[in-house]
Amino acid sequence: MPKSVLILGGTGDARNLADKLVDTYGDDLRVITSLAGRTTSPRQPKGAIREGGFGGAEGLAKYLKETKIKAVIDATHPYAAQISKHGIEACQSIGIPYVLFDRPAWVQDPDENWLHVPDMAGAADAIETTSTAMITTGIQNLDAFKNVHGPKILVRLLEHPKTELPIEDAEIVIGRPPYSLNDEVTLFKLLGVDTLVTKNAGGDATRAKIDAARVLGIHVIMIDRPATPPANTVTNIDEAVSWIASELALSAR
Numbered sequence: 001m002p003k004s005v006l007i008l009g010g011t012g013d014a015r016n017l018a019d020k021l022v023d024t025y026g027d028d029l030r031v032i033t034s035l036a037g038r039t040t041s042p043r044q045p046k047g048a049i050r051e052g053g054f055g056g057a058e059g060l061a062k063y064l065k066e067t068k069i070k071a072v073i074d075a076t077h078p079y080a081a082q083i084s085k086h087g088i089e090a091c092q093s094i095g096i097p098y099v100l101f102d103r104p105a106w107v108q109d110p111d112e113n114w115l116h117v118p119d120m121a122g123a124a125d126a127i128e129t130t131s132t133a134m135i136t137t138g139i140q141n142l143d144a145f146k147n148v149h150g151p152k153i154l155v156r157l158l159e160h161p162k163t164e165l166p167i168e169d170a171e172i173v174i175g176r177p178p179y180s181l182n183d184e185v186t187l188f189k190l191l192g193v194d195t196l197v198t199k200n201a202g203g204d205a206t207r208a209k210i211d212a213a214r215v216l217g218i219h220v221i222m223i224d225r226p227a228t229p230p231a232n233t234v235t236n237i238d239e240a241v242s243w244i245a246s247e248l249a250l251s252a253r
C-alpha cells in the first residue's frame with residue numbers, strides 16, 4: 001500500500017514538486033495536489049488533484065485523516081497565509097509532519113527602484129500620482145484600488161475574470177508565467193507602464209517583470225511578504241524531495 005502525501009498547491013513550485021515526486025517514487029507514493037479552485041483551467045501536475053477549500057483547519061484535518069495522508073508539503077504562494085496557518089494547525093492536531101516550501105524572496109539590487117509597502121492599501125496610495133500603473137498581484141483584493149483615479153490602471157491576470165473588476169476603467173492584460181525579459185520589456189514599452197505593482201513572489205517564473213522594470217527605469221511598488229509562519233521549511237524542490245524521503249522512509253525507484 002503506497003504512502004500518501006498532500007501538496008497544498010496553486011503555484012508552479014507545487015506542480016514541479018508533484019511531477020518530481022511521481023517521477024522519483026512511482027507507485028510507492030500517492031501524490032495528491034490540492035488546489036483552491038480559483039483558476040478555471042490550471043496546469044495539471046502529475047499524480048492526483050483535488051479542488052476547493054477544506055472548510056478551515058478542522059476540515060483539513062478531517063480530510064487528512066480520511067484520506068490517510070502521512071505528510072503535508074505546503075507549496076502554496078508566500079502570500080496565501082491562511083491556508084498555511086490551517087495546514088500547520090491541522091497537521092499538529094492529528095500528529096503528522098508538515099513542511100513549508102519557503103521560496104526565497106527577491107532581493108533588491110542597489111540600482112533597483114523599489115518602494116516597499118506593507119499591503120494593497122499601501123500600494124493604492126503609492127500609485128495615485130503615477131501615470132500608467134500595471135498591477136500584477138492577482139485577482140484578489142483589487143478593491144483596495146477602487147478609489148484610485150489618477151493613473152491609467154492595467155491589471156494583469158491569468159485569465160479573464162468572471163465578474164467585473166472593482167476598479168473603474170481598468171484595462172485587463174492576460175498573461176501566464178513564465179515570462180521572458182524581452183517579452184516583459186516589449187509589453188511594458190508598448191503599454192507605456194511607468195509603475196509596476198507586485199508581490200515579492202520570489203522564484204524565476206515572474207522575476208522578468210522586475211528585471212524589465214530595472215531596464216526601463218520603471219518604479220516598482222513592492223508589497224512586502226507576510227511573516228513566514230513558524231514551521232519546518234524547505235527552500236527548493238530537491239530539499240522537499242529529501243524531506244519526504246526521510247519522513248516517509250522512501251527510496252527512489
Ligand code: NAP
Pocket residue numbers: 008009010011034035036038051052053054055056057059060075076077079080081082083084086137138140199
Ligand atoms: P489563502 O488566503 O491562504 O486561503 C483562503 C482559503 O482558500 C483557505 O482558507 C482555504 O479554504 C482555501 N485554499 C487556499 N489554498 C488552497 C489550496 N491549495 N487547496 C485548498 N484550499 C485552499 O489563499 P489565497 O491567497 O486566496 O490563495 C489561493 C490559492 O492561490 C493558493 O492555493 C495559492 O497557492 C494560490 N496563489 C495565491 C497567490 C496570492 O497572491 N495569494 C498567488 C498565486 C497563487 P478553506 O478554509 O475552506 O480550506
